[in-house]
Amino acid sequence: MKRISSYILFLFVFLSSCFNIFTDEGMYPLSEIYKLDLKSKGFQINAKELYNPDGISLVDGIINLSGCTALFVSSDGLILTNYHCAFRAIQGVTTKERDYMHSGFLAKNRSEELQAKGYTLRIIESYKDVSREVLSAVRRKMSFVEQTKAIEKKIKKIVVRTEKKHPGKRAEVAEMFKGKTYVLFIYTYIKDVRLVYSPPRSIGEFGGEIDNWMWPRHTGDFSFMRAYVSPYGKSADYSLENVPFHPKKYIKIAPQGVNKGDFVFMLGYPGRTYRHSTSYFFSFEENVRMPYVVELYKKMISIMEKMSKKGRSIAIKLAPRIRGLSNAEKNYRGKLKGMKRLNLVKKRREEEKMLQNFINADKRHKHRYGHILNKICDIYIEKRIYAEYDQVMKYLLRNSNLLNLAFKVYKSSIERKKPDTERDSVYMERNFSRTKEFMLLSLKNFHEQTDKIIFKEMLLRAFNLRGNKRIPAVDEIVRNVEPEKAINAYIENSYKLTKIKNRNFLIGLFGKSKEQLDKMGDTFIVLAKNLYPAYKKLKKREKRYKGALDNLLAKLIDVKKQFLGGDFIPDANSTLRLTYGRIKGYSPSDAVYFSPFTTLKGIFEKNTGEIPFSVPQKVLDLYYEKDFGCFKHKDLNDVPVAMLYDMDTTGGNSGSPVFNSKGELVGLNFDRVFEATINDYAWNESYSRSIGVDIRFILWFTQKFGGADYILKEMDIKNI
Ligand code: ASP
Numbered sequence: 280m281k282r283i284s285s286y287i288l289f290l291f292v293f294l295s296s297c298f299n300i301f302t303d304e305g306m307y308p309l310s311e312i313y314k315l316d317l318k319s320k321g322f323q324i325n326a327k328e329l330y331n332p333d334g335i336s337l338v339d340g341i342i343n344l345s346g347c348t349a350l351f352v353s354s355d356g357l358i359l360t361n362y363h364c365a366f367r368a369i370q371g372v373t374t375k376e377r378d379y380m381h382s383g384f385l386a387k388n389r390s391e392e393l394q395a396k397g398y399t400l401r402i403i404e405s406y407k408d409v410s411r412e413v414l415s416a417v418r419r420k421m422s423f424v425e426q427t428k429a430i431e432k433k434i435k436k437i438v439v440r441t442e443k444k445h446p447g448k449r450a451e452v453a454e455m456f457k458g459k460t461y462v463l464f465i466y467t468y469i470k471d472v473r474l475v476y477s478p479p480r481s482i483g484e485f486g487g488e489i490d491n492w493m494w495p496r497h498t499g500d501f502s503f504m505r506a507y508v509s510p511y512g513k514s515a516d517y518s519l520e521n522v523p524f525h526p527k528k529y530i531k532i533a534p535q536g537v538n539k540g541d542f543v544f545m546l547g548y549p550g551r552t553y554r555h556s557t558s559y560f561f562s563f564e565e566n567v568r569m570p571y572v573v574e575l576y577k578k579m580i581s582i583m584e585k586m587s588k589k590g591r592s593i594a595i596k597l598a599p600r601i602r603g604l605s606n607a608e609k610n611y612r613g614k615l616k617g618m619k620r621l622n623l624v625k626k627r628r629e630e631e632k633m634l635q636n637f638i639n640a641d642k643r644h645k646h647r648y649g650h651i652l653n654k655i656c657d658i659y660i661e662k663r664i665y666a667e668y669d670q671v672m673k674y675l676l677r678n679s680n681l682l683n684l685a686f687k688v689y690k691s692s693i694e695r696k697k698p699d700t701e702r703d704s705v706y707m708e709r710n711f712s713r714t715k716e717f718m719l720l721s722l723k724n725f726h727e728q729t730d731k732i733i734f735k736e737m738l739l740r741a742f743n744l745r746g747n748k749r750i751p752a753v754d755e756i757v758r759n760v761e762p763e764k765a766i767n768a769y770i771e772n773s774y775k776l777t778k779i780k781n782r783n784f785l786i787g788l789f790g791k792s793k794e795q796l797d798k799m800g801d802t803f804i805v806l807a808k809n810l811y812p813a814y815k816k817l818k819k820r821e822k823r824y825k826g827a828l829d830n831l832l833a834k835l836i837d838v839k840k841q842f843l844g845g846d847f848i849p850d851a852n853s854t855l856r857l858t859y860g861r862i863k864g865y866s867p868s869d870a871v872y873f874s875p876f877t878t879l880k881g882i883f884e885k886n887t888g889e890i891p892f893s894v895p896q897k898v899l900d901l902y903y904e905k906d907f908g909c910f911k912h913k914d915l916n917d918v919p920v921a922m923l924y925d926m927d928t929t930g931g932n933s934g935s936p937v938f939n940s941k942g943e944l945v946g947l948n949f950d951r952v953f954e955a956t957i958n959d960y961a962w963n964e965s966y967s968r969s970i971g972v973d974i975r976f977i978l979w980f981t982q983k984f985g986g987a988d989y990i991l992k993e994m995d996i997k998n999i
Contacts, residue, residue: 340530344934348547349364353529356524357993361500372474398472407463409462427829482499484602495881530944546855551852552960558624561623569614569615690811860926921972927958944974948969
């Protein structure tokens with residue numbers, strides 16, 4: 280009796296953690312929206328108003344902005360997103376003389392709006408399940424590497440075919456369940472995006488890395504941009520001829536905001552979650568991959584921060600990278616802490632034991648699924664053996680700006696010779712011009728002294744790999760000389776002789792064949808060529824892992840469904856999702872409770888006059904004068920700055936609109952609390968809180984500090 284009741288209790292806990300029936304966990308894909316009982320959840324709009332494939336709905340106003348989320352807030356293509364999502368655009372137009380990072384940016388009229396180089400946006404048009412077609416590429420006797428390649432090729436074919444049929448549109452096939460379900464999305468695609476307004480960095484990143492992933496929070500993480508198309512309404516590259524895009528739908532603002540306990544929902548593009556993953560994956564992340572990345576990123580950040588102190592121009596160049604690495608490093612630290620706190624590996628292992636018992640109890644199940652978990656375990660054993668080597672190879676090719684560029688040039692000479700759908704995606708016809716654009720943007724941020732130090736760090740790591748995991752191209756550099764000396768001499772020589780840091784030279788390399796590149800003998804291209812065989816081997820191994828894991832995970836999902844007696848939602852994969860919840864505080868630790876709103880008072884309290892806690896005097900003056908305009912929260916008697924809610928979000932949800940129950944905009948999502956960094960592996964109502972900037976702050980700041988009344992008018996904000 281006791282055994283049965285503990286079994287039931289365990290099953291209850293297991294079900295509630297894996298299957299969102301007891302909590303509001305859930306990033307619902309479009310296909311699920313019509314299955315939800317929206318009214319009972321708190322929505323005051325119906326499914327058709329959310330998503331309507333045959334008409335106009337909120338989804339038509341939601342944007343995927345280069346990996347972030349954003350939304351249209353006017354009929355003239357005005358876009359609202361996070362400051363940190365627009366940061367590369369702001370940095371891209373910043374110089375020592377015109378320091379928009381420091382002062383903020385305001386285009387007083389349309390002609391002053393500045394090109395956001397490298398930015399594109401997508402708006403969903405339709406979606407369709409293409410699992411059958413994708414999986415039809417797999418033949419019985421294929422090796423895992425062949426399987427992975429066949430699926431990749433099929434997906435590329437579907438994409439190319441679709442884009443041919445719909446000129447100017449963008450097609451993407453998303454893997455919903457690994458090795459199992461694939462969905463084709465067609466998007467409106469816009470390539471001319473411009474910067475309209477951004478607050479100073481001291482507001483857009485108030486609190487910096489100290490406050491990042493934290494609550495209480497006082498960051499004004501918002502910016503305005505605008506979408507442009509050709510005079511004929513077609514997607515077009517940046518041109519002065521272009522005109523503002525008129526979206527099918529723009530989002531209505533609710534300047535009165537929301538209150539504690541109110542229902543809210545969100546539409547956005549969450550990047551990746553891993554909630555259906557195995558204990559082997561979790562353990563690999565916890566013990567192998569993330570600790571390595573944290574240690575490496577810390578080192579790189581400290582190198583770049585030191586360099587940034589040498590001058591404003593250097594600081595401007597290095598800012599996006601420092602920001603990106605610091606953000607990831609702290610996120611990983613949060614995850615590592617959360618994994619320990621929740622005992623995630625152990626818990627998942629117990630769940631897997633239950634699942635294995637279920638499988639073993641039935642002969643047919645045992646035959647079909649009995650081996651799955653052991654096989655997955657074997658793959659992770661092999662991955663661990665290669666882990667350090669793989670990380671070193673990956674970051675060696677990525678971390679030095681010049682080597683990264685040289686490697687891409689060299690690789691493109693090989694890839695571009697293959698048929699289009701057999702190339703690595705970034706070298707395909709549909710992507711190559713953007714790949715080149717990104718390479719030139721990355722060269723713009725090149726700083727030689729920093730690059731040398733980072734490159735040396737990576738070469739030493741590569742040389743110091745243990746056992747038989749050698750990289751011949753690196754051994755070749757060191758030969759029999761003392762390693763550090765040899766590497767120093769090699770670096771000095773390479774940077775002196777290479778021409779790849781010259782923009783025009785780099786542009787000239789794009790169309791060159793392998794043979795032509797060989798003949799030029801540029802130092803970095805020579806190294807890229809020497810590293811290529813090791814890279815190829817690594818890629819092949821990765822494709823084998825993917826092929827094997829896809830097979831196993833597809834079956835695992837099948838049997839898990841049978842075990843749980845129902846369906847569940849696919850992990851986030853950068854496709855549009857709906858999530859909902861309430862404005863709610865939380866308790867991060869014993870005797871501590873955090874309420875869900877912060878206000879201007881908090882900015883005033885935190886302000887030390889030193890970055891990252893230093894706001895412009897004008898903000899303080901407005902606060903002293905209690906000049907809150909019509910954006911005051913009645914009970915708080917102040918302007919709310921940020922808010923907390925229990926919606927289910929992850930990276931990529933940055934810039935997602937927070938809606939009230941009627942589908943009006945009340946905030947803009949930008950972060951999570953430290954405890955919720957673990958969301959990607961396990962969501963829980965008690966600690967999973969995300970953070971948004973309150974619409975009242977956005978409007979107040981844009982009007983009172985930015986003096987950009989025209990933006991408020993354009994958004995139909997009355998009585999200001
Ligand atoms: N600020 C976050 C990011 O870096 C958003 C999140 O992950 O919740 O993407």
